[in-house]
Amino acid sequence: MRTSATSVKPARALPGQVYVVDKNPRAPWWLVVASVLVIVVVSVPLFYLVVRVLDVSPSGILDILARPRVLSLVFNTVGLAVAVTVTGVLGGTVIAAVLTRIRFRARGTWLLVSALPLAVPSYLASYGWLVLIPGLNGFVPSYALLTAVTVPYVILPVAAALRGTSADGEAVARTLGLGPIQAFWKVTWPQVRPAAIAGGLLVFLYTLSDFGLVAMLRYQTLTWGVHQAYAASFDRAHAAVLAMLLVVIAIAVVVAERSARGNVHRTTATHLPLEEVRWSFRWLALIAVATPPVVGVVIPLLGLGMRLAQAETLRAIDYSRLATATASTIGVALAAALLAVLVALPLAALAARYSRRWVGALESLGYVSNALPGIVVGLSLVFLSLALLPGLYQTVALLVFAYVVLFMPKALGTARSSIESVSPELISVARTLGASPFTAWRRVTLPLALPGLGIGALLVAITTMKELPATLLLRPIGFDTLATELWSKTVAAEFGAAAPYAAVLVLIAAIPAMILSGVRSVAKEEM
Amino acid sequence: MTTLTLEGVDLSYGSRVALKKVSLVVPSGSLVAILGPSGCGKTSLLMALAGLVPISSGSITVGSRELSSNHHRIPPEQRGIGWVPQAASLFPHLSVGENIGFGLPKGRRRTERVDELAHLVGLSGFTDRSPGQLSGGQAQRVALARALAPAPDVLLLDEPFGALDSVLRHSLARDVARILRESDATAILVTHDREEALDLADFVAVMDQGRIVQVGTPREVYESPATPWVASFVGDTVELGGIWRDEALNCVTCGAKEPGEPGVTRLGCSGHVECALGNVAATAQVGEPVDGEAVRVVVRPEWLVPATTGIPAVVKTVAYAGHDALVEFELPERGDLVRARIAAPFLPAVGQNFHLALRHPALVFPAPQPQPELA
Numbered sequence: 035m036r037t038s039a040t041s042v043k044p045a046r047a048l049p050g051q052v053y054v055v056d057k058n059p060r061a062p063w064w065l066v067v068a069s070v071l072v073i074v075v076v077s078v079p080l081f082y083l084v085v086r087v088l089d090v091s092p093s094g095i096l097d098i099l100a101r102p103r104v105l106s107l108v109f110n111t112v113g114l115a116v117a118v119t120v121t122g123v124l125g126g127t128v129i130a131a132v133l134t135r136i137r138f139r140a141r142g143t144w145l146l147v148s149a150l151p152l153a154v155p156s157y158l159a160s161y162g163w164l165v166l167i168p169g170l171n172g173f174v175p176s177y178a179l180l181t182a183v184t185v186p187y188v189i190l191p192v193a194a195a196l197r198g199t200s201a202d203g204e205a206v207a208r209t210l211g212l213g214p215i216q217a218f219w220k221v222t223w224p225q226v227r228p229a230a231i232a233g234g235l236l237v238f239l240y241t242l243s244d245f246g247l248v249a250m251l252r253y254q255t256l257t258w259g260v261h262q263a264y265a266a267s268f269d270r271a272h273a274a275v276l277a278m279l280l281v282v283i284a285i286a287v288v289v290a291e292r293s294a295r296g297n298v299h300r301t302t303a304t305h306l307p308l309e310e311v312r313w314s315f316r317w318l319a320l321i322a323v324a325t326p327p328v329v330g331v332v333i334p335l336l337g338l339g340m341r342l343a344q345a346e347t348l349r350a351i352d353y354s355r356l357a358t359a360t361a362s363t364i365g366v367a368l369a370a371a372l373l374a375v376l377v378a379l380p381l382a383a384l385a386a387r388y389s390r391r392w393v394g395a396l397e398s399l400g401y402v403s404n405a406l407p408g409i410v411v412g413l414s415l416v417f418l419s420l421a422l423l424p425g426l427y428q429t430v431a432l433l434v435f436a437y438v439v440l441f442m443p444k445a446l447g448t449a450r451s452s453i454e455s456v457s458p459e460l461i462s463v464a465r466t467l468g469a470s471p472f473t474a475w476r477r478v479t480l481p482l483a484l485p486g487l488g489i490g491a492l493l494v495a496i497t498t499m500k501e502l503p504a505t506l507l508l509r510p511i512g513f514d515t516l517a518t519e520l521w522s523k524t525v526a527a528e529f530g531a532a533a534p535y536a537a538v539l540v541l542i543a544a545i546p547a548m549i550l551s552g553v554r555s556v557a558k559e560e561m
Numbered sequence: 562m563t564t565l566t567l568e569g570v571d572l573s574y575g576s577r578v579a580l581k582k583v584s585l586v587v588p589s590g591s592l593v594a595i596l597g598p599s600g601c602g603k604t605s606l607l608m609a610l611a612g613l614v615p616i617s618s619g620s621i622t623v624g625s626r627e628l629s630s631n632h633h634r635i636p637p638e639q640r641g642i643g644w645v646p647q648a649a650s651l652f653p654h655l656s657v658g659e660n661i662g663f664g665l666p667k668g669r670r671r672t673e674r675v676d677e678l679a680h681l682v683g684l685s686g687f688t689d690r691s692p693g694q695l696s697g698g699q700a701q702r703v704a705l706a707r708a709l710a711p712a713p714d715v716l717l718l719d720e721p722f723g724a725l726d727s728v729l730r731h732s733l734a735r736d737v738a739r740i741l742r743e744s745d746a747t748a749i750l751v752t753h754d755r756e757e758a759l760d761l762a763d764f765v766a767v768m769d770q771g772r773i774v775q776v777g778t779p780r781e782v783y784e785s786p787a788t789p790w791v792a793s794f795v796g797d798t799v800e801l802g803g804i805w806r807d808e809a810l811n812c813v814t815c816g817a818k819e820p821g822e823p824g825v826t827r828l829g830c831s832g833h834v835e836c837a838l839g840n841v842a843a844t845a846q847v848g849e850p851v852d853g854e855a856v857r858v859v860v861r862p863e864w865l866v867p868a869t870t871g872i873p874a875v876v877k878t879v880a881y882a883g884h885d886a887l888v889e890f891e892l893p894e895r896g897d898l899v900r901a902r903i904a905a906p907f908l909p910a911v912g913q914n915f916h917l918a919l920r921h922p923a924l925v926f927p928a929p930q931p932q933p934e935l936a
Contacts, residue, residue, distance in 0.1 A: 459648070467708070
């Protein structure tokens, strides 16, 4: 039925005209049940946190909120997040414009370089700087480092949007008498604004949930407050209320972003010739592009390398402890990666194959934990396990579950798109050749989607290896990962002892992330 | 026997009706072309046959086995119906050989059968290649071999040549028709290309808006279309108004009689019409018009030929097409315009006086209603 407009949908995977009749078949009940189950499981921590906060009496909550400490934590957190976000959106847009509009050598390489800070966990950056300047602390270093680390979240989508917009409008504006910057602002900026705002949201959420960097730099934010309230003073009501505050801020920002983003009517992408600029301006532009990777990656790695190369550091390395931490890190990361992909599969299959409004709603619920700070998930799982299954408290199983809750969205996106890219027509062909629905899934969908699923698993594994706050709360006593070792040595100012852990973390997490960012199908923001 | 029978098949997606009371018999071993414009329901019909969508009423049977009805549907994998989709849709992760063998059980027989089919479609040396290394025509051949491999009772071809350029299209189409005949397959070919349908098929079923309007041999459909719409869909037409006369003319004098091939049924002259072409022999395609009734007269441009004794006409335009030309004439009597296909190389010039005769009985349909059918 080629022209029956209502039920025809071109399939994406194959060139030429491929049409799928009846694009909205009914989803099989077991897939729906499995997907709903997945949503229930991953939203348990958030749900339980709410229950926990409601347990505290209203006057108790007000009492906690009214404490001057809490007010200053909120003020610090929001102030830092706003400052980093505003700088990131402005700077990231400028860098993206430079990368897509100005002619200079090796532009592709520069784009990759500008994405590098994503591969380095924030606390590693602060560690590297602390090695070089042990006295660093407070707002300014936290702000500068977080901005350097998070600005790729804006650069990448804005650069992509700039490449996708029509340059004709800008060209017309120029012929109507506007200068290049005016033309960009009036014609192109409205088209890339949603991408910049979406990137800004990621920057905000990252800053909001960051724990390691701000704690190392002794800048007190809500995540630090939650950790302190739970780990130091065992004030659980206090910790729960602070965690809830984090969630409320995150949700408010997500909602605000939704309404602010707006829609863009896509036009066909056309390209202006790259601008030839004076050499002085070109150098200025390159310095702007290079600053975040230098501040966020090169200098910290330099600090780490210098410390590592010192004879006393090398002499003091406790190899068996290092090996144990490495093995633990890789072990939990692999377990989390496998489980996250398995958990994401039903929801991904449902979202990829059945386009219904309720399916879309279910899918976006799957992404909710993207907005949850790790420390919140860690804390609510502590509460949950103590209340319901005390046997699970401080077990590796619970830790892995926390990783799955936190990072399943990373697997969900890639799984969905890789399943979607398998043309339904191939499945139909397989069916007419005698394959049952399950056989068709096994012989056609699965092998074709496998590379994408693998990349999703790798993303989860890499992210898990870098996770710090939830790991600190949930790890069994005596169980250490590279991240927790690096953390505990650094806060004790034993920079030398921390160096080998930092180095191995770079080797097994940051470098794969850098390689993965060169894979075209991976959204670099997922790092 | 693998005769495919559709009886009163209805199919709708929600409130949108795709097939309305479709009935069709495809004799064992024959190739039937479903011809229709885009959106007429051709692809829906194939999907229903393959069991990929449920039907809301009627039945689909192969031999004595009922495949689909309103209350049950045998799943696609158990129907014994092969499918060659529009875009070949080869499995990109499998080699050519693995694609062909997809529907076969594992074992030594599979390798033999794969080689046999690769040979049949002329791709013997290609079984180790990946689908990405094939041209469009080769990919279609693999898709055909893949569908033929499990020896299905019925094969469905969904515009299999649609994506190819016209030269390749014709040679491949003829090859495919030959392969289908050689493997004695019962096949349904869906197409919107009338030449392809008329050339390849044993029978042509013309579809419009979810219904089958006419089924017949290619000649029947072309020369004796059931409606003016079918007439104009399967070929060029010239339409005129006329008055029906009951008595048949002496065909020898009107020059309309052309002996048909043996065994080809052609409706003889059942009367004649008075129209701009003069008093010409005619057959009533729908109903029985009464003497003196105003009717719609349809002829094909190639039925009008130059003749010294014919009616006078003046050349208005000439659309040159190499092997022939479509020439528009004005008939001076009433100013009617008619088009005739005049064979090259003796083509008239614009403004030239000419004489035309009709050498096939005119087709007569009831006069158009106040709201004429959309052609």
